[in-house]
Amino acid sequence: MGQAGTNGPGGRRWRVIATAGMALLAGNGAAAAQGNEAVYGVWSNAKGTLHVQTAACGEKLCGSVVWATDKAKTDSLKGGVTHLVGTQLLQEYRRTGTNSWAGRVFVPDMGRTFSSRIQRLPSGELKISGCLVGGLICKSQTWHRVP
CATH class of the missing domain: 2.40.128.520 (Lipocalin)
Structure with a gap:
């Protein structure tokens, strides 16, 4: 088994997953802030x-x-x-x-x-x-x- 470096196919996959995860977290934070605005x-x-x-x-x-x-x-x-x-x-x-x-x-x-x-x-x-x-x-x- 090869090591998944940041430049190989596995590395790109992790960057995509990490980017998607950060976008989801940012979206949840924005939604929470919008919900708080009601109060x-x-x-x-x-x-x-x-x-x-x-x-x-x-x-x-x-x-x-x-x-x-x-x-x-x-x-x-x-x-x-x-x-x-x-x-x-x-x-x-x-x-x-x-x-x-x-x-x-x-x-x-x-x-x-x-x-x-x-x-x-x-x-x-x-x-x-x-x-x-x-x-x-x-x-x-x-x-x-x-x-």
Whole structure:
């Protein structure tokens, strides 16, 4: 058996396979980015006390507070957050399926980060869930897009 060098027939075959594989991976990355665009923007939490802007953070999704009521700012002090606006609440979300992402959510008034899921609902709203104990105890909120 001969060695498949980069210049022989086997080498060309590997280059074609590698090129096709890289094109597929690039296509999947572009598709994931397009899917994430559905959740990019400014969102209001359920109580209307926070506005969070979601955007790409490298290849992942994240979201930071861009506006907060005085009450939300005061509540965040309980968790040790002195500057709520600018705080990243949604951290390192990766796409897990159609209209769903998994990552971590920081809860300012508790000063803690929890495992989390985001689901884009058919209505266009976002359902944000934060979970304790390996997902056994979860709370969720529905967020609305800010016009």
